[in-house]
Amino acid sequence: MYAQLVKTDAARLRTLDEMDPQERAFQERIDAGEKIEPKEWMPEGYRKTLVRQISQHAHSEIVGQLPEGNWITRAPTLERKAILLAKVQDEAGHGLYLYCAAETLGISRDEMYAQLHSGKAKYSSIFNYPTLSWADIGAIGWLVDGAAIMNQVPLQRCSYGPYARAMVRICKEESFHQRQGFHIMSVLAKGSDAQKAMAQDALDRWWWPSLMMFGPSDDASVHSAQSMAWNIKQDSNDALRQKFVDQTVPQARFLGLTVPDPDLAWNEEKGGFDFGQPDWDEFYAVIAGNGPCNRERLQARKDAWDEGAWFREGLSAHARKKADRRMAQAA
Amino acid sequence: MSSEWPLWEVFIRGQHGLNHRHVGSLHAPDAEMAIHHARDVYTRRNEGVSIWVVRSADIVASAPSKKGPLFDPANSKVYRHPTFFDIPDEVGHM
Numbered sequence: 001m002y003a004q005l006v007k008t009d010a011a012r013l014r015t016l017d018e019m020d021p022q023e024r025a026f027q028e029r030i031d032a033g034e035k036i037e038p039k040e041w042m043p044e045g046y047r048k049t050l051v052r053q054i055s056q057h058a059h060s061e062i063v064g065q066l067p068e069g070n071w072i073t074r075a076p077t078l079e080r081k082a083i084l085l086a087k088v089q090d091e092a093g094h095g096l097y098l099y100c101a102a103e104t105l106g107i108s109r110d111e112m113y114a115q116l117h118s119g120k121a122k123y124s125s126i127f128n129y130p131t132l133s134w135a136d137i138g139a140i141g142w143l144v145d146g147a148a149i150m151n152q153v154p155l156q157r158c159s160y161g162p163y164a165r166a167m168v169r170i171c172k173e174e175s176f177h178q179r180q181g182f183h184i185m186s187v188l189a190k191g192s193d194a195q196k197a198m199a200q201d202a203l204d205r206w207w208w209p210s211l212m213m214f215g216p217s218d219d220a221s222v223h224s225a226q227s228m229a230w231n232i233k234q235d236s237n238d239a240l241r242q243k244f245v246d247q248t249v250p251q252a253r254f255l256g257l258t259v260p261d262p263d264l265a266w267n268e269e270k271g272g273f274d275f276g277q278p279d280w281d282e283f284y285a286v287i288a289g290n291g292p293c294n295r296e297r298l299q300a301r302k303d304a305w306d307e308g309a310w311f312r313e314g315l316s317a318h319a320r321k322k323a324d325r326r327m328a329q330a331a
Numbered sequence: 332m333s334s335e336w337p338l339w340e341v342f343i344r345g346q347h348g349l350n351h352r353h354v355g356s357l358h359a360p361d362a363e364m365a366i367h368h369a370r371d372v373y374t375r376r377n378e379g380v381s382i383w384v385v386r387s388a389d390i391v392a393s394a395p396s397k398k399g400p401l402f403d404p405a406n407s408k409v410y411r412h413p414t415f416f417d418i419p420d421e422v423g424h425m
């Protein structure tokens with residue numbers, strides 16, 4: 001998912017009886033499935049946690065354009081190029097929907113950009129891996145967008161209105177992303193030996209980072225429990241990971257590809273697959289800024305912001321000039 | 332000084348002769364660019380045939396705390412709904 005390790009500031013979960021009347025009324029509205037809207041009273045922790053979660057999510061959509069953007073000029077056909085361009089453009093849109101949702105909580109767009117550019121705000125670990133071949137574009141759509149869908153679908157019902165509505169728009173577009181990726185993979189998997197090997201290599205490299213997207217086990221995490229009580233998180237990280245594996249392994253088999261996990265085995269009793277754990281040391285290293293592409297990704301965002309400054313200023317100057325002219329005419 | 336572009340609220344009329352509906356917001360330096368951005372951000376899949384944009388700062392909203400005084404008075408006026416009146420079956424459709 002695109003928001004990993006979101007802290008809540010909660011030391012422990014409090015009961016309704018321990019809350020003051022205002023907070024208690026707020027919690028009861030959430031328990032009744034009501035939506036919280038901007039400008040309504042909310043606990044400071046709820047507001048802060050949502051700002052962290054939504055901005056992390058937005059940053060992930062924006063940074064997530066970079067690994068795929070790498071292949072727009074190298075797509076194998078004009079049609080694939082147009083499809084990839086549309087997909088990457090959608091991701092820009094997802095970032096914008098989410099930034100707007102976060103802004104309703106009182107943080108400005110410039111502040112969020114500054115937090116991303118300074119490294120203070122995080123984005124999903126998955127986008128710090130390189131896209132080495134065309135098959136990686138297939139693997140990203142199939143696995144990465146597939147994993148994102150797993151937690152974005154329940155978020156459509158989350159308690160904060162603007163976030164829930166942004167998720168509805170996003171979910172409508174994600175299915176296209178996953179299918180175009182799967183389609184790339186199936187063409188390669190049915191192709192020459194070299195193409196098949198390319199598809200397998202992409203699966204080998206993207207499988208574990210995709211499982212890491214759900215974050216480490218959070219069954220014992222007070223942050224996770226608090227986020228669930230606020231209904232801004234619906235499922236545990238392990239539950240979503242299990243769901244993802246159960247859905248994806250049969251698809252890999254359909255493609256004739258091998259999931260790179262020696263521990264993978266069907267467990268009749270639980271009605272799901274048993275599977276191995278990703279390398280969590282690697283995960284923490286990537287989150288801390290030391291993945292294969294962290295520096296490159298952040299630099300690309302900073303360069304885009306700095307090198308676009310003259311253009312943003314030009315548009316502002318033009319808008320001011322037109323407004324002044326209108327004023328002069330009206331006077 | 333912040334050079335952030337102002338925020339605009341975006342309303343789209345769908346294909347089917349419906350009202351313009353609020354779909355979200357975006358930043359743009361002026362109205363013309365706001366329409367361009369709205370086209371790219373909110374209508375990539377033929378979602379609309381017409382766009383309105385309005386500066387968020389120009390919207391006047393009712394206060395959440397006024398919810399009771401504003402809307403509660405309608406609760407007791409159930410006779411405003413047709414289902415309040417029983418019409419005998421033999422009268423037929425009404």
Ligand SMILES: [Fe+2]
Pocket residue numbers: 061090091094170
């Ligand atoms: Fe997305």
Ligand SMILES: [Fe+2]
Pocket residue numbers: 091145174177
């Ligand atoms: Fe996507």
